[in-house]
Amino acid sequence: MKRQFVLLPMLAVAACATPQPATPIETPTLGEGGCDADTLGYLVGQDIGEIDTATLPRPHRIIRPGMAVTMDYREDRTNLELDETGQVVRVFCG
Numbered sequence: 001m002k003r004q005f006v007l008l009p010m011l012a013v014a015a016c017a018t019p020q021p022a023t024p025i026e027t028p029t030l031g032e033g034g035c036d037a038d039t040l041g042y043l044v045g046q047d048i049g050e051i052d053t054a055t056l057p058r059p060h061r062i063i064r065p066g067m068a069v070t071m072d073y074r075e076d077r078t079n080l081e082l083d084e085t086g087q088v089v090r091v092f093c094g
Contacts, residue, residue: 034075034076035075035076035077035078035093035094036057036078037078037079037091037092037093040056040078040080040091041091043080043088043091044088044089044090044091045087045088046087046088047085047086047087047088048062048080048082048086048087048088049086051088056078056080057078059074059076059077059078060077060078060079060080061077061079061080062079062080062082063079063080063081063082064082065082065083065084073094074094075093075094077093077094078091078092078093079091079092079093079094
């Protein structure tokens with residue numbers, strides 16, 4: 001019988017506890033340790049001459065048609081692939 005009296009106050013205290021607020025999710029900004037291809041998808045179709053490449057996250061590379069590129073995969077590198085006219089046709093990681 002004593003066990004019931006001991007457990008009831010403990011349950012009442014647990015029921016009155018206020019929940020802790022959830023930890024807010026931080027939104028990453030460009031260039032913070034990951035590839036930004038998803039974020040920069042809006043560049044597809046734009047002329048590379050109209051893009052301020054100094055503002056692109058590092059590391060990045062701009063791949064022109066026929067240009068030799070290394071085959072090393074870097075998950076943090078953002079690649080912009082261009083067509084013959086200088087328009088961005090693809091933004092991808094690697």
